[in-house]
Amino acid sequence: MADFLFVPYSSHGHVNPLLPVLRELVAGGDRASVIVAPNFAEAVAATGARVLRLPTTSHVVVPERFDPVDEYQRLVKALADRRAIWALLRGELRHQRPDLVVYDPMIPKVFDIACGHGVPTALFSTTYAQNEHVIALTVSRHLGTAVGDLLRTPLARRLHPWAVETARDHRVVLINALPELQPAADTFGRRVRFVGPLTAATAERCDDLPWPEIERRRVLLVSPGTVFTRGPGFFRTVVEAFADSEWLVLLATGPTAPESLGPLPPNVIARRSVPQTAVLEHAELFLTHAGMNSTLEALAAGVPMILVPRILDQRANARRVAELGAGVRIDAKLLHPQLLRLVAQRLTTDPAVRTAVDALRARITAQNGPAVAAGALREAADASCRFDHTSR
Structure with a gap:
């Protein structure tokens, strides 16, 4: 039985794929704690996971047209939300040591905090992964192949924050996608697992539709x-x-x-x-x-x-x-x-x-995404436990 601490980005597109993975872990006897905004607390608790509730509700909305006032307010709230995440995370790591911290690339400081407490990490990305090859492909489409080829170097990872996260020393990197949807899929090592789609087993209806x-x-x-x-x-x-x-x-x-x-x-x-x-x-x-x-x-x-x-x-x-x-x-x-x-x-x-x-x-x-994701996390947690035991 493993003990996991999850730190998702509190929006529907990032929390929803996590829910079936939590159900799979809890059903298998593992413990899972999740740092999440109050508006997602009920859905997370329904999986059997323990909820570590953030102080403010999260509503992430990006309008069609840029408004500097709205953008400033959004950034201020985002910074406050992240400080609350960091405080909860540090408190949790001080009081109990999970086997693995699983976090979203939208919250990169989680990696540094977990490493500072000696706890290994896993990355959970809800879209395709980034590395220097993906960056080069993207740039090539806009600026030409010659410019793109200049970026086929590990230094190019610094051009994209999610590429930095993918390259870090994680036990495993979970990607909510199929390899068919991943640009440059053959350039990622065995540590990266494509586990999508992560959807609920049953689709719930609402009463106000015909x-x-x-x-x-x-x-x-x-x-x-x-x-x-x-x-x-x-x-x-x-x-x-x-x-x-x-x-x-x-x-x-x-x-x-x-x-x-x-x-x-x-x-x-x-x-x-x-x-x-x-x-x-x-x-x-x-x-x-x-x-x-x-x-x-x-x-x-x-x-x-x-x-x-x-x-x-x-x-x-x-x-x-x-x-x-x-x-x-x-x-x-x-x-x-x-x-x-x-x-x-x-x-x-x-x-x-x-x-x-x-x-x-x-x-x-043919692929049971939640089971594949849960299995990969268990393997990573088990490797972490064996590593800790050996190091002692």
Whole structure:
């Protein structure tokens, strides 16, 4: 039996993949403690893990347009939240020594604090990993191969903070992705384990959606994620594309108020949030921001994607899914009702798309991500215990 201390980044996209891993560990008799914001405490406690509650709620939202005042306030709160994490972590490490500290690359100082207390670490990343080869590929796309090749050196890791985290002396690095979605996957050593997707065993429904209608109609799910928001104009374009069509369109608007979209046609339903995995079980198409969690959930459900990314890792995910034939990437600036209709038609009628999606779904089905992740953490904890015993 091992004792784990987890320090996730308190947002939905980072905590949710951790939950099935916690369940797997606790069910196997291990102990798990988690430092987390109050709004995630109930979900974490439901896994059987011990909750170390941070003092403030975490709501990570990045608007479409940059606002210096909002950004300053967000940075101030983020710094306060991290100081609270560090205080809880130091207190926990002083009073009891876990076998392994498992942390998110968004909170890099955890590594230094754990090392200062002589406790080994594991990295838990909810998107693809970074190293000098991934950085070189990214730069090559923008500045050319010659510039990218200059960065194929370990010194290039310093250009990307997550690359620094991946390169550190961890017992194991867990990546919530498939190797097929990892750029330069063959350049990572055996210490890096690709364990995605990490999703709940059962998809929970909510009561305010017309599930009989969802089960019998062609469903288009639209969700730009919980962090990087889209404004009313984005959703209105989708509504215009599919208004009064055979599609039942479900919009997950997040921070954007559904009422700001104006009157909606009968075949369009807007909610701030929907149970994504439950809806994907019945969806024929998914319009997504291409975050890693959403991408994996869609592939696990066998649903092709219209990919409209916002930031670097989402763009890389979208590019790779499109290369694999499981979706079509669209620049948000080019989003237009007619284009959306044409892409939807292609994705739902092209046999090559169905073949690609089914192949990836089969690949996912063959891998029990939570069990693989839990097994890797147990191996790392066992190695740490043996190392400590030998060193004495």
